[in-house]
Amino acid sequence: MKTTDIISLISKIRDNANRFIVNEMDSWGVKGLAPSHGDIIFALLKNEKMTMNELARKIGKDKSTITALVNKLINQDYVQKTRDTEDNRVVFVTLTKKGRKLEPMFNKVSEDLLSTVYRNISQDEREELLKTLEKIKNNF
Template identity: 40%
Template sequence: MSSDNTMYLIGRARVLLHEFITKELEDKGIYNIVPSHGDIIIALLQHESLSMCALACRINRDPSTVTTLVKKLNHLGYTEVYKDAGDKRTNRVSLTDKGRKLETIIVEISEKLYRQQWDHISEHDMIIFRQVLQQIIQNFT
């Protein structure tokens, strides 16, 4: 059996990115939000409102996971859920004013994350790295 720690390294990078984002949010006085919540907030900043199903597709998450994440955001006052006017069976979600105020903070954190993750890495290496990751993902789909 080959000793290859590639998946460990990918997992470790994910953990460190998660910790980075969480700490940056906390440094700005925002608690109880994790990167998965950020995916929802970003999607809703790009679209005034989305059905729960469309939101799940957009952030590539299971609908039940999205429901749980949105419930937390509702509880914190960042989103609101309401029945679709055209189809009462469909729940839609949108940002509240409090949720929309997160845009500047999320953009700032995203830019800082981008700079730090690619620090000391050439443009060429970034391209190769992404291509290799895409191939690894494709190998499993």
């Protein structure tokens, strides 16, 4: 493999991971969500409520993209928006009951994804891979 193929390889890994996630969600009966929706739900499972700006920073998307993703999740009753009682300009996003019910699925899909990703890769190789990928990311 040529070293110039790294971006193509990373792109293919991302595509495969996204396909894996969508297929797993389908098997749980969760339809119509993309992995980027899952990023928001996963963040909210870890943090009870977040502003749009916090979500944007957490998952690495711009605020307009987050707004569109959150609106779709609202339409599917997975999340809701509420205004801060002290500062009406601040809008929080929180999970609904339906959204919180996704936690077991998210935990299992995440576990299965990581198991697939790291199959036949030693702990030392994992650590070195993460260091290298972090360096590549920081180069940008």
